[in-house]
Amino acid sequence: MVWTGTWVAERLGVELIGDEELPALLGLALRRNPKRAHLLVSGVLGKHVPQRPSVVYGAGLDLGRRVRALLGDEEAARAVVLGYAETATALGHAVADGLALAPYLHSTRRPVPGVAPAGGFEESHSHATSHLLLPEDPKLLAGDGPLVLVDDEFSTGNTVLNTIRDLHERHPRERYVVVALVDMRAAADRDRLDAFAEEIGARVDLVARAAGTVRLPEGVLEKGRALVAEHEARHGAIREPETVPLASAFVRAVLDWPRDLPDGGRHGFTPEHRERLEAALPSLAAGVGEALRSRPGTGRVLVLGFEELMYAPLRLGTALEEAGHDVRYSTTTRSPVLAVDDPGYAIRTRLVFPAHDDPADGPGERYAYNVAGGGFDAVVLVVDSAADTPALHAPGGLLARLGEHVPHVVLAVVPSYVPSRAPEAAPYTPGTAGTTRTVENSGADEATADDTVTEVPDATEAPERSSMLPEPLRGPAFSSYAPEEVGWLLQDLSDVELEAPTEEREEAIQSGGAHYAESLPVEYQPSERYQELFHAALEASAARIARAVGTVTETVLAERPGTPVLVSLARAGTPVGVLMRRWARARHGLDLPHYAVSIVRGRGIDANALRWLAAHHDPADVVFVDGWTGKGAITRELAEALKDFDGFDPDIAVLADPGSCVRTYGTREDFLIPSACLNSTVSGLISRTVLRSDLVGPDDFHGAKFYRELAGSDVSGAFLDAVAARFEEVAATVDTDVKELLTADRAPTWEGWAAVERISEEYGIHDVNLVKPGVGETTRVLLRRVPWKILAKRGAGADLAHVRLLAEQRGVPVEEVDGLPYSCVGLIHPEYTRGATGADGKAVVSR
Template sequence: MKNAVNDGVWSGRWVAERLGVELVGDERLPALLGLALRRNPKRAHLLVSNVLGKHVPQSPSVIYGHGFCLGRRVRELLGASEAASAVVLGYAETATGLGHCVADGLGPAPYLHSTRRPVAGVARAGGFEESHSHATSHLLLPEDPTLLAGDGPLILVDDEFSTGNTILNTIRDLHERHPRRRYVVVALVDMRSTEDTSRLQRFAAGIGAQVDVIAAASGAVLLPRNVLEKGQQLVARHEAVQQTYERAPEHRGRVARLDLRWPGGLPDGGRHGFTQAHRNRLEAALPAMAARIAAALPHDSGRVLVLGFEELMYAPLRLAGELERLVPAEVCFSTTTRSPVLALDDPGYAIRTRLAFPAHDDPADGPGERYAYNVAGGGFDSVVAVVDSAADTPALHAPDGLAARLAAHAPHVLLTVVPSYVPESPLPESPVPESPLPESPVPESDSPVPEPTHVPERPAMLPEPLRGPAFSSYPPDEVGWLLQDLSDVTLEAPTEEREEAIQSGGAHYAESLPVEYQPSEEYQELFHAALDASTLRLARAVAVVTETVIAERSPRPVLVSLARAGTPVGVLMRRWARFRHGLELPHYAVSIVRGRGIDTNALRWLAAHHDPQDIVFVDGWTGKGAITRELAEAIGEFEAKEGVTGIDPEIAVLADPGSCVRTYGTREDFLIPSACLNSTVSGLISRTVLRADLVGPDDFHGAKFYRGLAAADVSVAFLDAVSARFSEVCDGVGTEVRELTAEDRTPTWAGWRAVERISEDYGIHDVNLVKPGVGETTRVLLRRVPWKILARTGAGADLDHVRLLAAQRGVVVEEVGDLPYTCVGLIHPKYTRGATGADGRAVNA
């Protein structure tokens, strides 16, 4: 296999012909870009840069030159005075090196790149979402908290500028914290549509700032309507048969270890900021470090690859550039990546080969595979692998690890480790593990050898959120599930058996699942009728609660829905924010279990990736307020234990008939159609599960994805029906919210008092067996063993589905005159020892 850049064939031809994709724009685009197919449900195609140094090995001088020239163009745009106060921000993972090169050309200027690797003891200075990515959350972790606080120009650097959503999310987040007059967006290619360009202009005008764009080339990718489906089919077909050079040859190359003698205390990149003082130290040390590499390479190396590691791009790129000047061999540079891409050995395809290996950084940002593309079959005599010390773990040296994968395809592999820079931290230190690899013989140097590097211990890294269609039927950008997938575990039990175990104390309700209720044709018709009748009412409630959250809680909230009933509401709130304000709000679903609290690992993930003050918990409705109290207690315990502050435990709900919260769309107890069904209106996700043998101390709570119920799924249809009515409630929602926010909304807990009274009147000694409100009553009929339904006298169509379910299960519906809710469901207390009915006789006699 030749390098895709040098084959004389456009490396996007294969995808263009099979998907009907067209690349239009500047004449330079084909030289800068190829095309490949993503193994990613969010996008079909991948623009593969030939000059970025990520997927395609390229001359380091070419890579550095493109970034440096872009920096020079920014300097010309700003002028010397403004350039002197500019700060450059690059995007992880692909643009960390590009952004650093732009910073060099600009001034040089202070540089910071976003990261997906949380670092214990380093406070967040911001964060944002990249919704189309396979891993969406970015952290900003500058060592100097004032780095982003100035009012000079902020330069945002990414490899490609496709829609502008990520840029908008970044500017919005940072502008709210530290407003400034000017932003400059820099990319190798600008592929935005006319509408995307206009949207950025409107956004800039709205915040009163100037936003300029600089790119090496511009154009557009024209996609057919069914491109995602066709792309997924192509990936499935070729992934099964394509040779990707992952099978090791019989003879392996030698792996040796080289000490670069990296200057002590010098940052390995811009994760925590890189200043002019850092730059001066690096420039002074580069020649000696490159000379050590050159001396360690075999003399007959005609083609050498310097391979960086994920976000660690700039340091190995600069080493490669120095090496290119020192040795007669052809030197190329690229890095490993987390991006899953189909490999196909065709001259018209950009990703010719793939090496896959387990994640080996500590903490690994999510489990699973990592990749090196276009390395196997590239004709490299030697590979210089440069990793940071956080990645120098046993997994790196395992039989299926990166070192072994490289040695299977290159006669000589040289491994060098750059110390992972961690700002001073009060956390305890632990030494970097020693590697079994031999030290490569190199000439002695007069440079002092730094003391062994120590890295603070970090908590175990939690995986990225689960997303559809792999988990749930929701589109991937609608919600990320902070759960573990237990779809292959049998958890269901007959309703009566579960009820007996729960009420006898033999099991907790979260340790098993009820058998999913499959609605009759009559009941499904009732659901659709209820949906048709309530969409406008629902749309208004969604608008009111979302506007209240934005006005009172956070201008850019992070929605955290309580799985699973709260998740459709969270999706609708996210859709309203996008419809009304152009906001792309992050949305996650987490588990909370009555009596056991919220998933603390999910909270740790959220606190590491977002500002805790932006977190807003979301649910569908309140009953008696048990979950509201549970959440407040759990958040208090979490903050005291973890040292995290600022999380508001109050839930935002569509309906608050129990008067338990201050943030709601309405306090009426009406039918929310998503309460009518189980998983088939909640993304095909089960109730959450918490069981000691399945959920360890470092795991998210679990849930199941019922793929087999897809034919009955109405989850997206429900969301679309409500969203379609948003335009009809726009005019009045502002006035309604202003009136609501002016009211005294202090919770009265009237619902709790009503439940206590009902418990006493009906001889139920456990208030958890009393489920008030239309939503909770529906759950009783679907998932528990109902005893009676109490309906407020005169309740109308909101209870049609309750009456139908009650009739099907032989449950009495009793009308009550002074009921504060539309209805209340009573769970049969026959398994509770000593329980008595309303007539005083023992129920379980």
């Protein structure tokens, strides 16, 4: 039989060295990943390659029994097993079963409302890095017995070290056991684990079925990328067999799932749970068998699990196998892998479909490998009820994709387990779990009928909760602005490592493994030439900006009775808010309160910040402030978010409104605002805002970082002072502008949105969120994203000098066009964008 790593090995020179069993356990495939070109594909894990359930379950049981022998019965009885999402969730379960009496927990990438994380860590090489630990019983990880950590492969040891370090700081223990199907560490990684164990003063053992290493020739990453690109260009990005007509609609299997039995180890799975599941398995398998018998000709069956939900489908598979069915088992995944129809390649076919559980960690594409063309007569798709949504049943959804390639499809739904510590969930109705409803901000931003759903109180309610919130952060402790200039309704995450290279972040977003707001781009450090350009642009445009600041401020003061409370949308709006406050003080002697809050596209505004504002000010006095409008996405986002809060006016006051999206603005011209040229160094040294469930709890503000180390490059004060110095000279012009504005028709026309739709169609871009109009948004594309090309209005002059320089530095073409309503438009590279949208189709990014 041909080894399923031959195709990659011959083309890239990759070698698998080690135990004789390794080629039988592992194949090779290629994937798009900035850190690894190759993927080790396990033949006994049940993730990418369909395998007999008894083989998959037996591999884990055997490892668990070996751990029990290593620890001895007394220590094994005190052990806790922790598995890694998504690939090792069932393997960890099986290891715990082999230990017999060990409780089990697996990490998860799906935050659950009402369940506070007991820990979290990063998987640095993965396409989706953030792991949460959400035990129902917070004492589960607090004991001092051995902790057994289970993953499918042990490659560098980074993930395990991150986990142990995090948990050991909270709950030190004397012994850890690392378990994997294969130990593929290099010698240096083995030494590092030994040194780490000595450092923390604990014993760390390793148990693996086989050991070896992967020898990678020089330049393999670049060669792998080129090979993927060449194959996709020649054969298409996705290899799927010719579709066949859908034989018939799917049928539902009736599962008499035991009440209150967890669907897996996301919140913990005890020995008592295991006993209940074992007792129920024969009847559960009978329900599936009855559904199969209703469809004639279902000889060869695939039980297909769903991402982290691996153990319940696996045990259904073993029960069906024991009942005499010819069964294989695998699961869907979020990991994008190249498919090559060759016997010497591990991933022969690939089905692509939209995410259908709509979890808090984001939508995007999902995959099922080696299912199409696998010779199956029937597929039993097993999902939890949170995934039994309209998206699952929609055209192009997973059920439809399976039906294109397999004659018979059976759907089996396991009730999603809601921990008792969370508020009671609504009853489950098949096919309705994807209905989005409002949830109280607890780190997750959407809920399904099987998630914990509560009413969101008005901002004027729950004073006791508002009183729990901290006071605003202020400079110089947080930001380089003076303390009276702005209060930041944020939490300080300066000590958290959140930055990642631009291409790596884009790849994580397009794979559906991360939200844009869960990480930060590496801060752009301007070259000497670019800094000179910024100062030249500031000198040239300071009076123009001062005029716009005066106009928008005077408009607000004329139309808002009382004392306005400026609330800028961090961070682009914050310099504008500071300037508006300075204008009001200089011209009218007013000290306007000014705060900065977070709004995350696709996720809404920080609800806790609104509660704080409502507890300290009249919501009717709040004026939201932003820097500029592009196509108006944030304008719509804010209006939608404020529907759940009484008294706030959703109208945003902006410096420039080239998209004609708001009625309160300083100008509708698309001109260079120098604060768009830089990132934190023109915004008080504050990062973009961050919303990640393991960092932002139910009573926390969204987060941000203060880059104190960039103080030497800070021009925040210089920008403010340069503009404020021009206030007096533009005052008369501002008075004239405001008189005209107050009597003019300022109703938004949304001309910018129409232009974006036209550009999207003309350039063949499938998503309008990849079109970023205006100087400000184009600058952000060049600084933070992976730009494709820049469209520049023919004749645009000095306003685009910095855009042209950035484009030159990044090798991005600038195309001169006629009839552009904006000075320029930035187009994001489509290659990195699959999955980078929220459930409502909006890009998930924060400002």
